Amino acid sequence: MIEVKNISKSFDGQEVLKNISTTFEKGKTNLIIGQSGSGKTVLMKCCIGLLDTDEGEIKFDGRRFSNLKGTNQKNVRKEMGVLFQGGALFDSYTVEENVMFPLNMFSDITLEEKRARVNEVLTHVNLENVNSKYPSEISGGMIKRVAIARAIALNPKYLFCDEPNSGLDPKTAEVIDELISELTEKFQMTTVINTHDMNSVLQIGQKIAFIYKGQLWWEGNHKGILETTNEELNDFVFSTELTRRLKHR
Amino acid sequence: MISEIGKYLMVIFQAFKKPDKGSVFLKQLVIDFRALGVSSIGLVAFISLFTGGIIALQTAYNIDNPLVPMWLIGYTTKQMMILEFSPTIISLILVGKVGSSIASEIGTMRVTQQIDALEVMGINPANYLILPKITAAMIYNPILIVFSMGVGLFGGWFSVVITGQVTSVAFVDGLQSFWDPFSITYALIKTVVFAFILASVAGYKGFTVQGGSVEVGKASTQAVVISSVLIIIFDLLLTQMLLT
Numbered sequence: 001m002i003e004v005k006n007i008s009k010s011f012d013g014q015e016v017l018k019n020i021s022t023t024f025e026k027g028k029t030n031l032i033i034g035q036s037g038s039g040k041t042v043l044m045k046c047c048i049g050l051l052d053t054d055e056g057e058i059k060f061d062g063r064r065f066s067n068l069k070g071t072n073q074k075n076v077r078k079e080m081g082v083l084f085q086g087g088a089l090f091d092s093y094t095v096e097e098n099v100m101f102p103l104n105m106f107s108d109i110t111l112e113e114k115r116a117r118v119n120e121v122l123t124h125v126n127l128e129n130v131n132s133k134y135p136s137e138i139s140g141g142m143i144k145r146v147a148i149a150r151a152i153a154l155n156p157k158y159l160f161c162d163e164p165n166s167g168l169d170p171k172t173a174e175v176i177d178e179l180i181s182e183l184t185e186k187f188q189m190t191t192v193i194n195t196h197d198m199n200s201v202l203q204i205g206q207k208i209a210f211i212y213k214g215q216l217w218w219e220g221n222h223k224g225i226l227e228t229t230n231e232e233l234n235d236f237v238f239s240t241e242l243t244r245r246l247k248h249r
Numbered sequence: 250m251i252s253e254i255g256k257y258l259m260v261i262f263q264a265f266k267k268p269d270k271g272s273v274f275l276k277q278l279v280i281d282f283r284a285l286g287v288s289s290i291g292l293v294a295f296i297s298l299f300t301g302g303i304i305a306l307q308t309a310y311n312i313d314n315p316l317v318p319m320w321l322i323g324y325t326t327k328q329m330m331i332l333e334f335s336p337t338i339i340s341l342i343l344v345g346k347v348g349s350s351i352a353s354e355i356g357t358m359r360v361t362q363q364i365d366a367l368e369v370m371g372i373n374p375a376n377y378l379i380l381p382k383i384t385a386a387m388i389y390n391p392i393l394i395v396f397s398m399g400v401g402l403f404g405g406w407f408s409v410v411i412t413g414q415v416t417s418v419a420f421v422d423g424l425q426s427f428w429d430p431f432s433i434t435y436a437l438i439k440t441v442v443f444a445f446i447l448a449s450v451a452g453y454k455g456f457t458v459q460g461g462s463v464e465v466g467k468a469s470t471q472a473v474v475i476s477s478v479l480i481i482i483f484d485l486l487l488t489q490m491l492l493t
Contacts, residue, residue: 048369077371088366091357102370104273160369 001026002047002158002190007056007066009042016042018214019056027188029181029204031195034211035236041162043211044194048082048160049073060158078106081151081189083161083180087143089135089150095122096131099150106154121149125179141172145179152183159184159191165200173197177204198243201225210236260453263375264383277381285347285382285448286389290396292346293339297330297397300338301404304329309414319415323423326405328432335397336436337484340443343390344476348451351382352472355455356465364456379452383445390444391437398436435491442487443480450476 002024009017016039024030034040045051047058049065058066065076089098099118103109109117122128125145135143144164151159161180165173181204184191195201201208205222210233212218218233225237238244268274308325355378358364367374402424409415454472458464 050365050368074371077369080369082366082369084362084366086361088362090363090366091361105270105370105372 001061002192003059004043004047005057005059007043007046007053007058009039009046009051009054016214017046017053020211020214020216021056022209022216022219024190024192025207026190027185028191028206029184030190030192030207030209031201031205032192032209032211033196033201033205033236035196038211039214040194040211044160044162044192047192048080049077078154079157081148081154081156081159083144083147083151083159083164085163085166087135087147089143089146091135093134094131095127095133095135095138095146098135098146099153102150102154117153118149121153122146124152124183125149126175140167141169141176144168144176148176148179148183152187152189155187157189159189161191161193161195163195163197164193165195165197170199173199174203180204198237198240201237212236256457257450257453260375260379260456261449263373264379264449264452266373266376268376268380269372273377274381277377278385281381281385282389285350285385286393289343289346289393292342293393293397294400296342297335297339297401298404300334301326301330301401302408304334304401305405305409305420306412306414309409319419320423320426322409322415323405323420324426325423326420327402327424330398330401330405331432331436335394335401336439336443337480339394339397340390340440340447340480341477343393344447344451344473344480347386348447348472348476349469351448351451352455352469353465355379355452356458356468357462359456359458360461360465375452375456379449379456382452383448386444386448387441390447391440394436394440395433435487438491439484439487442483446479446483447476450479 004020004022004024007017007020008015020043032040032043042051046053046066049068053066056066057064060076060079063076065073068076089095090101093101096115096118099121100114103114103117107114118131122131125148127142127145127149130138130142130146135146138146159180164176164180168176177200180191180193183189193200193204202222202225205225208218208220208222208225209216210218210230212232218228218230220228225233228234305322305326308322312319312321355364358378364374364378367377406417406420406424409420410417451472454468454475455465458468
């Protein structure tokens with residue numbers, strides 16, 4: 001479980017996160033939603049330690065992580081897997097080398113064992129026979145799946161996904177959502193997903209935190225979101241014709 | 250400017266920490282040897298060969314006094330190649346080729362979040378990306394420069410002998426005249442310093458890129474300009490310290 005307690009963050013005097021407190025639960029897909037510029041990416045960057053918080057703290061299973069430095073931060077980070085928006089695969093490495101990278105850095109297993117682990121995680125994300133391909137030779141959906149495979153190669157306790165569906169067609173986006181959801185349940189990870197994709201919200205939102213103008217505005221799940229009377233959340237969720245029709249059914 | 254120097258020192262301080270894993274560092278070093286050093290051999294050989302020839306021919310052209318001995322052509326070619334052309338001019342050429350390559354490679358990794366990915370994995374990205382490049386440049390550039398000296402002197406010998414400006418014996422006599430081994434030491438000291446400037450400035454500019462592809466291009470250009478200026482300044486300082 002990840003606990004976020006009273007965190008605030010400002011850039012050049014402008015407050016981007018205002019006293020946010022929430023929890024991300026183990027074995028569940030926890031979604032952070034909100035409009036562009038609402039602060040959800042900053043919240044995620046604070047959670048993974050790419051940004052320091054101005055106030056408040058973030059705890060990973062009771063261990064304080066926010067503003068940690070050096071070895072202490074590194075130890076918690078080894079338990080994290082992160083899926084970046086564009087995949088962030090290393091261009092000069094093949095798919096196999098990308099997935100093997102964290103194993104090379106943090107494990108002392110043999111090359112054969114590493115290869116076996118790479119094939120195992122690639123199978124988890126439904127990818128086969130792509131080991132020798134470079135990121136430029138595979139599709140956007142496959143890049144996301146390879147990035148997920150790399151993120152879970154070291155059996156992380158916490159999985160963070162930043163806009164996992166951006167740039168994907170609806171069908172591939174659904175496949176990625178299902179995959180993240182399945183892996184979360186199977187490996188009992190604490191998964192935090194940053195998204196504004198309403199299909200993801202309705203499909204895998206076991207816990208949803210809505211960020212509005214830097215504040216935690218609403219919390220609930222994918223069922224509650226359809227019934228809420230919160231005006232700002234309704235404006236965000238039912239901003240498209242498709243979701244409005246869904247509500248009126 | 251002071252803030253920029255401070256940021257540069259902080260990045261280089263991070264880069265010079267102990268590598269997370271020795272075997273991974275060595276693997277990356279070999280990759281950088283190939284990418285930064287081996288791939289430059291052809292360019293260095295081509296430029297050194299022709300420049301050696303040009304220096305020798307220009308020296309021969311300017312010696313029109315029959316009282317001036319012809320071995321002076323070989324001597325002048327040697328001095329120019331060893332003291333200045335190979336260590337400084339080849340380093341400046343490598344700044345354009347290798348420096349821009351380092352800055353754009355690391356800069357692209359920054360804007361595509363590959364460096365963020367390294368960081369959240371618990372890896373020191375400055376150490377992983379910049380240290381092998383600095384090490385590779387500081388080991389490989391002196392080898393390239395010695396190679397450049399040899400090829401340049403051969404180019405000088407070939408051009409003046411084949412055009413009949415001077416005999417082979419006189420040219421070689423000039424190469425052997427007033428031989429001072431310290432000139433090689435001086436050239437190698439300069440080369441190592443220039444290699445550090447080249448790789449560290451380019452690595453820093455790439456590492457601190459913010460924005461997109463336009464900024465990567467700007468960082469690459471800045472890396473070349475700043476490295477070139479620093480190399481020329483340090484050339485003067487080192488020459489003053491070592492030769493006078």
